[in-house]
Amino acid sequence: MRxxxxxxxxxxxxxxxSTFRLKSYSPQRLxxxxxxxxxxxxxxxxxxxxxxxxxxxxxxxxxPFASHPVCKFNWQGHFAESFAEIGxxxxxHKMRINMHPDQFVLINSIDEDxxxxxxxxxxxxxxxxxxxxxxxxxxxxxxxxxxxxSRDESMARFxxxxxxxxxxxxxxxxxxxxxxxxxxxxxxxxHRMCGAVILFDVFHHSVLSRGETIExxxxxxxxxxxxxxxxxxxxxxxxxxxxxxxxxxxxxxxKDFKRFLDVTSRWDFDIMLEIKDKEASAAKAIxxxxxxxxxxxxxx
DNA sequence: TCTGGTCAAGGTGGT
DNA sequence: ACCACCTTGACCAGA
Numbered sequence: 038m039r040x041x042x043x044x045x046x047x048x049x050x051x052x053x054x055s056t057f058r059l060k061s062y063s064p065q066r067l068x069x070x071x072x073x074x075x076x077x078x079x080x081x082x083x084x085x086x087x088x089x090x091x092x093x094x095x096x097x098x099x100x101p102f103a104s105h106p107v108c109k110f111n112w113q114g115h116f117a118e119s120f121a122e123i124g125x126x127x128x129x130h131k132m133r134i135n136m137h138p139d140q141f142v143l144i145n146s147i148d149e150d151x152x153x154x155x156x157x158x159x160x161x162x163x164x165x166x167x168x169x170x171x172x173x174x175x176x177x178x179x180x181x182x183x184x185x186x187s188r189d190e191s192m193a194r195f196x197x198x199x200x201x202x203x204x205x206x207x208x209x210x211x212x213x214x215x216x217x218x219x220x221x222x223x224x225x226x227x228h229r230m231c232g233a234v235i236l237f238d239v240f241h242h243s244v245l246s247r248g249e250t251i252e253x254x255x256x257x258x259x260x261x262x263x264x265x266x267x268x269x270x271x272x273x274x275x276x277x278x279x280x281x282x283x284x285x286x287x288x289x290x291x292k293d294f295k296r297f298l299d300v301t302s303r304w305d306f307d308i309m310l311e312i313k314d315k316e317a318s319a320a321k322a323i324x325x326x327x328x329x330x331x332x333x334x335x336x337x
Numbered sequence: 338t339c340t341g342g343t344c345a346a347g348g349t350g351g352t
Numbered sequence: 353a354c355c356a357c358c359t360t361g362a363c364c365a366g367a
Binding site for chain 2: 102146
């Protein structure tokens with residue numbers, strides 16, 4: 038079991054800028070920004086190693102506008118060596134990586150242009166992972182998408198589109214239950230249609246479900262992961278008290294987390310903490326899991 | 338130097 | 353048809 042956090046580390050002081058506006062695009066600007074982002078990524082990974090954090094989500098903003106028509110620069114070639122070096126570090130320390138494209142990536146969209154842009158964006162994500170030298174266990178997580186007036190048709194459309202994706206994308210793409218449209222049971226149905234692996238979001242499940250227990254969910258979704266996919270991945274967060282249902286907490290609820298570890302003790306998996314204070318909660322979670330037989334077995 | 342309006346991209350639901 | 357909301361950081365123009 039690995040425990041991690043997404044994209045940003047607040048303990049590391051950053052000097053520079055991580056993105057820019059479309060208006061300011063130039064190859065030079067892109068080079069400067071990606072150089073900065075790769076240095077920052079490396080710093081975060083080193084921080085993670087020092088703090089026993091072996092799971093990390095790389096920001097989709099690593100290469101700004103990579104899938105936009107404005108970007109004609111061969112960043113893949115230009116930064117190949119830097120990516121490979123970072124990838125070596127990741128593999129050396131048996132770290133787990135994933136990525137999560139933004140909300141406008143929808144492969145079940147009824148708009149062909151949205152589909153085209155989404156596929157381009159997914160290709161970009163796969164390229165990043167390829168350049169790092171990471172295989173099918175480095176996942177790209179996506180929601181099923183919109184409803185467009187018919188859930189059944191939209192799930193079937195997802196499955197059809199999934200099957201047409203390139204190998205590089207398809208072998209890494211996993212679907213995550215959301216908290217509005219498609220719960221775990223829907224994802225399982227999509228899985229039966231096209232074989233897509235399922236990442237379980239515990240918090241979304243607490244907002245949208247058919248009342249299945251966590252154990253029942255684990256029995257189901259862990260079965261969609263094959264050996265080449267690596268350990269199952271789980272997104273974990275909890276409700277911010279007093280806020281509207283679905284609002285992520287500021288900092289981890291350690292009691293709730295311990296209960297979760299207890300309930301899932303029969304399974305080994307990697308946990309991504311989708312919590313606002315990032316590495317601070319990761320530290321608390323690792324402390325809470327200390328002594329759990331599953332923790333860090335791969336790094337011993 | 339500071340601040341707040343704004344930023345590529347979509348979908349949903351209320352009016 | 354139109355608009356707020358989702359959710360979030362940080363760019364960058366203007367003060």
